[in-house]
Amino acid sequence: MTKFEEEFNYLIELSGKVLIGQVDAEAFEKNRIAFFEKYETDQQQALPVVPECVAGAIESIPDHYSAFEAISLINTKVNALPEENEDWLPVYNWLCEGIENQDIFALAFITGKYEVEKPQLFCLKHIDMSKSDAHLNWYLAKGTDNVLIHQGIKKGKLPKLKCILKLTQQEIDSMQTGSYELVPVEDGE
Template sequence: MTKEMKRPTSDITQDSIKPSLSNAVEFYTNKIREAHKCIQERDEYINYLESKLSNAKPQQALPVVPEFVAEFIDKAKENLSLYGALFYIRDDTNKELDKWVFRQPNQDLFARAWLDGYEIEKPNLFYIALPKVYRLNDSVFVSKIENGTISEFIKGKDCALKLTEQEIKSIDERYWQFAVPVEDGE
């Protein structure tokens, strides 16, 4: 006996699907709006917390140390503790480092630099501005030094050499009287 099969009928039509699809779109649109609102509230809360933190404890500036101290800290931190570094400085032959670290105001500064980090002290820079020479109406600035001797001059500061006090005096101590400080931003 064979069973007779009938073609199935479907109650699903294009018109019957439309309400379900529009409900799904509305559902997901609402969820996206909720997520967006949640993100906005989180961002506002983060901003609030950041403002509280910045007002709670002002950031302390990093200590400023000379370049030779910074170089020592960088090398010594690889192998020594702060305590070990202080003993090493006392036993080392670097008298400049010993003299700087064990001056009373610098002891705390050195410890803070070791623990928190540091900024390197910027050396004061100078131009050498020579007075009117050899038929020139204006001062001239040193622009080139070869083998410890000034070899070129220029009228403006644009290409003039910027030197430390020590560098100027190493050329000739008498040039120090012609030193002009470099302004910030020059």
């Protein structure tokens, strides 16, 4: 464990002790300030990267909460009425994927500094139409008035046209895509 991780874990431990009254808030605040002064200028420390749903949760949790209270709040929200937990369930599931995600959340929450991960985008290539056409691959696209159409792109060329639909895996999973192949889209396309 690095020195940074040791000191960060100690800060998290202190935040929990504040919650149960073993450490007063003033002592915690002094440790928190010292920690950030020490590591704020460290350019080697990359910002934690969190999914968009986690970033939304971090922004909606009051600033005066400790990391322990924040995670407890997420747990409470998930166990609340089903209509109240829709936004919190993906955050809870991400936290449950492992201790690494919990540490990433705690660091992002405590510092308020993080990056939001950009989801991988895909376009949908129609398998049957592309096989039967010797010259073009056919992709799902938006036509005029946002009507879904198929757009032909010369074989061997990557689809870079703005009209080609670019979808996240989650969006694709919610659709009935039929005979389509997922084609990853690179950043900037």
